[in-house]
Amino acid sequence: MRSIKDGFRFHAHAIKNGITSTVFTSNQLIHLYSKHGFLAEAHKLFDEMPERNVFTWNAIIWAYIKTQNLKQARELFDSAPSKDLVTYNSMLSGYINTDGYETNALKLFIEMQSLNDETRIDEFSLTRMLNLSAKLSMESYGKQLHSYMVKTANNISGFAVSSLIDMYSKCGCFREVCQVFDGCAGVLDLVSKNAMVAACCREGELEMGVNLFWRDLELNDVVSWNTLISGYVQNGCEEDALKLFVHMEENEVRWNEHTIAGLLSACAGLRSLKLGKEVHGWVLKYELGFNPFISSGLVDVYCKCGNMKYAELVYATIGTGNAFSITSMIVGHSSQGNMGEARRLFDSLTEKSSIIWTALFTGYVKSQQCEAVFELLSEFRVKEAMVPDALILISVLGACAIQAALNPGKQIHAYVLRIGIELDEKLVSAMVDMYSKSGNIKYAEKIFQRVTNRDAVIYNIMTAGYAHHGHENQAIQQFEEMLERGVRPDAVTFVALLSACRHCGLVELGEKYFASMTDYNILPEIDHYACMIDLYGRANQLEKAQERQKRRY
DNA sequence: ATAGGGTTAG
Structure with missing residues (x-):
């Protein structure tokens, strides 16, 4: 029984001739049905089985997990008369893969630690928990898992290495990434290598990633190429990304949807309408518009190129409902000074993320509509049960600076101190600029002097401030x-x-x-x-x- | 003899 066709044929034959399948065969059928998306058929067979074993339960639970029916999967899990490590690991895996169920995964993992020795925890459970730590950026949890893996010798397979590299990278611990990488020379496989290239790109160590990529070129698969194409874009080297794509074709590596999404980011970064249209042609030819990364990527290219007509067109046909498309559109309209359009789009959304709010705030500041910024702040505080974050406050401070509105600016400053919002580089810069432009160079200076890590932006603000106030020296x-x-x-x-x-x-x-x-x-x-x-x-x-x-x- | 895993995109 290899194919689903064989499965159906066998099953029909058995029913017609009144043959009772063995538990083994039925288990295989359940698995086959669920693998091909026939959940109802799988469940019917499960119900009709006179006898079931732990494999049967694992198969049916897996069928529900695969279709993201976590609640039903859990009900079956709880009613299963016998469970083994695979049962637990499947449930754990399901929770980790489904957004919103992360807490359930953590709870289940704790439960697993008190099981008896054969069931407890294996390398599978541990690597899945590393994936969860990466997803939630839980650095110390990931480190504890790593220690435990070393202690129990579960840290030496390709699965373990790639998961460790990915976890440390996504938690921002590049030093640890390198330690894992250096210590795994014998077991480094393709996936681990890809994870390492991605980690280098994420860290801004582009050269290191590039060198690793070109080492054993024949080992690379489409993911390796995609990783480096996106890596180039992430680091502002869009031209190199495009060159690598050409190279990829020359090496006869078949591109996929990730490749196209990467190319679209490159076009957006280059503000190249011509290339964007070219890729758009491919998207149409190969019918890739259903992919949300690609549709929003197209919207973004047209917005970044200032061609709102095309952006609108793509948005209306394939981009609606995608949060990234909407954000791009709002930012795009704002940068063209079409605040009316931006506002209309904003109002059409029933739920607004803080990214969407920030996009509108930034738009008003850029088009110098300061009153609109202040009104939007009141609106935000009425409608959202959230504290305005640093990015929103930066916009508001920007509006204060434009209007030279010292008192409102001071209120924001006080608010930041009261709520305890972290004064990062950008917020501090906005604060210094506001005080300076509102005529209070002394306050600007005081805040500036407390900043130890001064970047070019804050120096520029202070230099311009002194110049404006006649303190040339x-x-x-x-x-x-x-x-x-x-x-x-x-x-x-x-x-x-x-x-x-x-x-x-x-x-x-x-x-x-x-x-x-x-x-x-x-x-x-x-x-x-x-x-x-x-x-x-x-x-x-x-x-x-x-x-x-x-x-x- | 049966089942499960890691890497790439805002």
Whole structure:
């Protein structure tokens, strides 16, 4: 009985001739039926069996788990007269694979620990629990499982290694990932290798991942190629992702849906309408639009390219109801300044995740509609039983900064302190910017000084703040400190710096900074030229200003 | 003789 056809034929024959199948044969039939999605047939056979053994129960429980009927699976599980380790592991597996049942998995695993010795726990249970730890990012739970696996010698198979690498990577422990990888030389198989490449890409260690990928090239499968294509995109190397795809075809590796989704992210990152349309053609040709990653990827490409007409079209045909499509659409409309459209889409949703709220907040700030931001905050607090998170507060602080609204800004600051929201880099930067733009450079300075890990963004904010308040020397001093600490200046840094120079007529210093931009591989943009022209204009050096203008255009 | 597992996408 290999195929489902054989199964049906055999079953019909047995019924017709009044033959009672053995328990063994019926078990196989149940398994065959459930494997091909015939749950009702499987259950009917189960009901009709005069005699059942533990394999029978395992088969029927598995049939319900596979179709995500966790409640019925559990009822059968509880009523099973005999259970072995496979019964427990199947139930555990079902809970882990189904969203919303994670707590049940944890409870069941605890229960399993007090079973008698033959049933207890094996490598299967442990690797499944590692998968759960990865899913929920439970670092210390994963580490405890790892220790237990070492103690019981359950840490040396390909299954164990790949699960460990995946768990540590998803919990953000790259050092531990490398330790596992280095210690498993003998048992490293394809899946573990793929997990390691993925872990490197996730960590930003692209080169390490690439090197590993090209080692034993013939070992790679389609997952390996997909992993690296996505890895390139994750790390901002979209061009390399596309090149690898071409290479993949040359190596006669057949692409799949993951590949196409990766290509779409590359197109979105490159803002390439032309390539996006090309991939869209493939999606139509091979009828891949049903895949939610692909449909939302298409919506995203068109949004990122600013082509809302196409985005709308794709969204209406295949993207509706997908949270990622909706977010892309709201962000897309917002970035085009179509806040009306963004709002309409937002209002059409009955349930709104915090990502969707954030998308609308960000849109209003970007289109400078500050009153709308404040109104949306009141609306959020009335409608949602949640505390606004850091991302929402950043938008609100942005609105305060635009309006130079010191008091509302202070209220947000107080709120952050009261609720105990963590002051991460972005929130701190928004706070410093708000105080600076609302005219309170002293407060901005105080907060800035408490930040020990200063990045380019916060330096830029402080430098621009000093420049605006007429503290040119301090602005320049910030720049010097930035260099001393090895923080790389960017285009925004030089706008702040040059505007400090123009405010106090430091022509030569301005020229020096302007010239030094090339040292940092930064091309002067329109803002930099505007600063230089203003600088010369104020210093009565109009010839130089004209010269700059000519060279610019 | 029967059953179960690990890697890739926002």
